[in-house]
Amino acid sequence: MGSSLKKKKLLKKNFDGNRTLDFEQIAIAGENIRRYDYYVNEKCYQLPEGFEKNNCSFLKIYGIKNIPIDDHSLYPRIKNYNAFDNFKVSEFFAKLTGWYAMYLNGGIENPLVYTPVYDGDNFKIQCAIGHTRLELKYAAGDIINFSERLEYPAYYYDFGNADFNKLESILGKDNLKEVKNVEPEYVRSSGVAYHPVFNNTLRLIAPFQTEDWINGYKLHQKRFWYDIENNEYEPQFYRNGELQFHIKLNKKPLRINLDHEGILSKIGLCQATLWFFFGIDTWPNDKKYFSVGSDG
Numbered sequence: 001m002g003s004s005l006k007k008k009k010l011l012k013k014n015f016d017g018n019r020t021l022d023f024e025q026i027a028i029a030g031e032n033i034r035r036y037d038y039y040v041n042e043k044c045y046q047l048p049e050g051f052e053k054n055n056c057s058f059l060k061i062y063g064i065k066n067i068p069i070d071d072h073s074l075y076p077r078i079k080n081y082n083a084f085d086n087f088k089v090s091e092f093f094a095k096l097t098g099w100y101a102m103y104l105n106g107g108i109e110n111p112l113v114y115t116p117v118y119d120g121d122n123f124k125i126q127c128a129i130g131h132t133r134l135e136l137k138y139a140a141g142d143i144i145n146f147s148e149r150l151e152y153p154a155y156y157y158d159f160g161n162a163d164f165n166k167l168e169s170i171l172g173k174d175n176l177k178e179v180k181n182v183e184p185e186y187v188r189s190s191g192v193a194y195h196p197v198f199n200n201t202l203r204l205i206a207p208f209q210t211e212d213w214i215n216g217y218k219l220h221q222k223r224f225w226y227d228i229e230n231n232e233y234e235p236q237f238y239r240n241g242e243l244q245f246h247i248k249l250n251k252k253p254l255r256i257n258l259d260h261e262g263i264l265s266k267i268g269l270c271q272a273t274l275w276f277f278f279g280i281d282t283w284p285n286d287k288k289y290f291s292v293g294s295d296g
Contacts, residue, residue, distance in 0.1 A: 028218060029097050030090030032225055037248040061180045063152035064171055067112065069137045069284070074114065075263045076126040083258055083265040084237070084244040092245065095266070098132040099139075099273050101220035107147040108133050109213040112154035114171075116162050123162060125170050130154075138263070139270035141284030155179075227277055235276055237269075257291045264289050 068074065083092075102108055112130035116123060127134050136144055146153035156171065168176060234251035237244045240259050256276075258268045268289030274280040275290075 026090050026094040028221060029093035032097075032221060033089050033093050033247075060158040060178065062156040062158065062167070062176045063179045064112075064114070064154040064156055065152060065175050065177070066172060067134075067137060067146070067153050068172065069141060072138065072263050074125055074127055075134065075138075076128065076131070077117065079131055080262050082239065082261050083269045084239050087245070089245075095132055095135070095269065096273050097221055097224045098217070099136050099270050100224045100277055101217045102133070102136055102144055103274060103278060104220050104223070105213075105216065107145050108136065108153070109147050109150075109216075111146070111150050111152060114154060114156045116157075116159055123166055123170075125156065125167075128157065135263075135266050135270050139267045139283070139289075140274060140280070143274075143280065143282075152177075152179075224277075231276075233276075235272075239265075255293055257293075258289070259291075260289050 110130065110133065112134055113128050114125050115128040117126050118124075156167070156176065158167070164176075168174075228247070229249070232252055233254035234246060234249045235256050236246035236253050238255055238257045238259075244258075246253075254276075256272045258265050258272070260268055271280075271283060271288060272290040272292075275292075281288075
């Protein structure tokens with residue numbers, strides 16, 4: 001198979017403090033939110049039942065030409081809980097500001113990374129890196145496209161030498177191209193305060209992320225907080241009739257209900273973000289996963 005992508009392009013080694021840009025994005029959001037007073041429902045800090053960690057090794061890399069945005073099974077099992085389970089304020093705003101920035105960019109600059117999951121003899125594929133980008137595609141569909149500069153919108157990391165026919169049956173026939181065989185490189189995530197569940201475990205170094213995007217994200221962060229502070233409404237997020245989170249800005253309360261569970265809760269949060277900031281109210285297949293206003 002051809003190897004059109006160089007290893008240095010696939011696995012980046014030069015990260016400040018061994019942090020991926022995903023972590024840097026979370027840290028930037030955390031620095032901003034600390035300027036505000038906010039409310040968090042204590043139930044949000046509880047891990048869901050059946051929470052599992054996933055560690056892998058050995059890999060072959062395939063480029064994926066098209067993303068099946070209706071297949072929610074591709075979202076990771078370890079993160080497939082409600083938007084308000086295992087809640088972390090900085091990660092919450094990394095989501096909101098990430099979607100905000102991607103909308104302003106008019107495209108998704110960084111591709112997704114998929115990996116395999118084995119449950120006995122059952123073989124599945126889940127997103128390992130790029131959850132915010134995948135949620136945006138689930139929520140908005142063709143409203144936001146992947147950048148034309150990307151050679152592939154996603155890559156599949158095969159840690160287990162999966163049968164190629166099974167791989168094609170999940171991701172689509174003729175939708176894959178083997179681009180490289182590499183040995184994985186890891187960093188230890190001990191001491192990452194906003195990821196306590198993963199402390200003292202190895203994390204795959206995040207590939208394919210551009211420094212240009214994180215610089216643009218920092219600029220969009222400033223605009224995001226300007227829009228928050230100058231909006232006449234203060235969004236308050238509810239789950240099944242109970243307040244979960246809001247920033248205390250002493251503005252008119254705007255109730256946003258996110259009553260779906262699992263990945264649909266996060267898709268609803270993304271849709272609500274696009275609606276609140278940009279007035280978008282048209283969704284793929286007319287599926288809307290949030291509502292606004294009181295229960296009655």
